[in-house]
Amino acid sequence: MIAYWVHNLDPFAVQFGGGFGVRWYGLAYLAAFAAAYLVYRHLAKRGFSVIPADQVGDFITGCAVFGVLIGGRLGYMLFYDPEGFMRDPLGFFRVWEGGMSAHGGILGVVCYTLWYAWRHQVNWPGLGDNLVVGSALGLFFGRSANFINGELYGRPSGLAWAVKFPKELYEAPVEAQREVLGRVQEMFAAPVGLEEVLVSLPGSADLARVVGEYLTPRHPSQIYEALLEGLLLFAVLWLVRTRVRVPNGVITGLFFVGYAVTRSLAESFRFPDAGYVGLLTKGQFLSVFILLIGLGFLIMAKLRPIYPPAWLPRR
Numbered sequence: 001m002i003a004y005w006v007h008n009l010d011p012f013a014v015q016f017g018g019g020f021g022v023r024w025y026g027l028a029y030l031a032a033f034a035a036a037y038l039v040y041r042h043l044a045k046r047g048f049s050v051i052p053a054d055q056v057g058d059f060i061t062g063c064a065v066f067g068v069l070i071g072g073r074l075g076y077m078l079f080y081d082p083e084g085f086m087r088d089p090l091g092f093f094r095v096w097e098g099g100m101s102a103h104g105g106i107l108g109v110v111c112y113t114l115w116y117a118w119r120h121q122v123n124w125p126g127l128g129d130n131l132v133v134g135s136a137l138g139l140f141f142g143r144s145a146n147f148i149n150g151e152l153y154g155r156p157s158g159l160a161w162a163v164k165f166p167k168e169l170y171e172a173p174v175e176a177q178r179e180v181l182g183r184v185q186e187m188f189a190a191p192v193g194l195e196e197v198l199v200s201l202p203g204s205a206d207l208a209r210v211v212g213e214y215l216t217p218r219h220p221s222q223i224y225e226a227l228l229e230g231l232l233l234f235a236v237l238w239l240v241r242t243r244v245r246v247p248n249g250v251i252t253g254l255f256f257v258g259y260a261v262t263r264s265l266a267e268s269f270r271f272p273d274a275g276y277v278g279l280l281t282k283g284q285f286l287s288v289f290i291l292l293i294g295l296g297f298l299i300m301a302k303l304r305p306i307y308p309p310a311w312l313p314r315r
Contacts, residue, residue, distance in 0.1 A: 009150065010203070033060060035137040047310030103283075110128075131252075133255075139233070143226035150166060151222075153271055229262045233259060240254060250301045253297030257295065259290060
């Protein structure tokens with residue numbers, strides 16, 4: 001039998017006690033924003049931008065706040081928890097409880113860049129082309145943080161690299177939860193709750209061994225998504241951006257199409273935590289609209305080709 005690894009990574013990069021500290025998830029967002037800024041500024045200096053390099057910082061800050069954070073949070077509540085949002089709209093502000101949507105963040109950025117392009121009178125598709133290149137790296141950091149948190153795990157798998165995720169216990173039958181807690185109480189000779197068990201897992205091999213007996217080996221779908229939606233998509237966009245003469249909007253269109261395809265592929269390995277819409281998971285269903293948006297950008301670029309400064313003839 002394969003000795004599957006029981007996920008026991010600590011979600012805190014630095015912890016000060018009492019559940020307070022610096023989480024890897026927060027650092028992933030900072031890394032994503034920094035990557036977007038550095039990539040965009042580098043491309044702007046090379047002439048692949050409709051805004052000057054010294055304007056990139058303000059633009060990225062706006063995308064981060066109004067696009068990713070607000071859009072991602074609002075998208076999660078509307079797409080995945082509409083009943084909770086209607087019942088408690090103020091829950092939108094309790095971001096520490098978790099809940100962000102990649103689809104919502106993408107749509108939020110689309111809306112913000114549309115407003116920014118109108119406000120500064122610049123080409124809208126060209127404004128987003130460099131942004132989406134760095135955004136792919138942001139997706140890589142975000143999915144890596146999902147893996148560290150042990151959330152959004154995959155479907156059952158017998159592959160050698162499958163992982164047992166303790167948060168599966170939240171979905172387990174009450175009888176199984178009670179049996180796990182009973183075993184743990186025997187080990188520590190003290191009453192414990194399910195939340196306490198999961199918090200105590202990092203660094204405890206004995207606890208991981210006991211809990212692992214009740215878990216199912218699963219695809220580490222977060223890693224699949226990090227590699228597909230993140231690194232692979234970034235590599236393709238970077239090569240097209242810097243090596244191929246394409247009009248404004250093509251890179252943005254490729255990002256949306258590429259994200260929709262890679263996300264839908266990864267969803268076939270991911271546990272459908274948000275249920276289905278017909279035969280599609282919620283993530284695949286939302287990706288259909290992302291795909292249509294991408295095709296729209298590609299068609300618009302074909303009909304009205306406008307090139308960034310780097311590809312214009314020199315006088």
